[in-house]
Amino acid sequence: MKIGDIVENFTLKDQNGNKFDLYGNLDKKVLLVFYPKDNSHVCSIQLSEYHFNIDEFNKNEIKVVGINPESVDSHLTFCNNQQINFPLLSDVDKKVSRSFGALTLLGLNKRKIVLIDIDKKIKYTKSVAAFRYPGSGYIFEELKKLQII
Numbered sequence: 001m002k003i004g005d006i007v008e009n010f011t012l013k014d015q016n017g018n019k020f021d022l023y024g025n026l027d028k029k030v031l032l033v034f035y036p037k038d039n040s041h042v043c044s045i046q047l048s049e050y051h052f053n054i055d056e057f058n059k060n061e062i063k064v065v066g067i068n069p070e071s072v073d074s075h076l077t078f079c080n081n082q083q084i085n086f087p088l089l090s091d092v093d094k095k096v097s098r099s100f101g102a103l104t105l106l107g108l109n110k111r112k113i114v115l116i117d118i119d120k121k122i123k124y125t126k127s128v129a130a131f132r133y134p135g136s137g138y139i140f141e142e143l144k145k146l147q148i149i
Contacts (some may be wrong), residue, residue, distance in 0.1 A: 015075035
């Protein structure tokens, strides 16, 4: 999927077992954060950094939503360990990750962010190397430069 494409709706369970319906959450922009593994070093740093900057995301009308193929229980443990306060979605069959091109050749999630606007279109996307991640400051800078926020 690329910038300007309309995203298909999907429903996945979050860390609390609640259903998250993408279209039902597009009252704001949604930032999908695809990441490889719960409780791993770099993923913990990345998602915690987003957690600490959640007020800035909210101020810019952006909901942060993490996605990887791990279980609801794994996501709940990860959220509790890192005090993450936004949804982490369980994409066990990797269907959503695959549709967004967020899988490696080995079938693992790669680091990728996708910003979806209320019109259901992709406004921004970025893939990064396995051991790097786009920090909040970088994301806000990019979105401002592109006049998305």
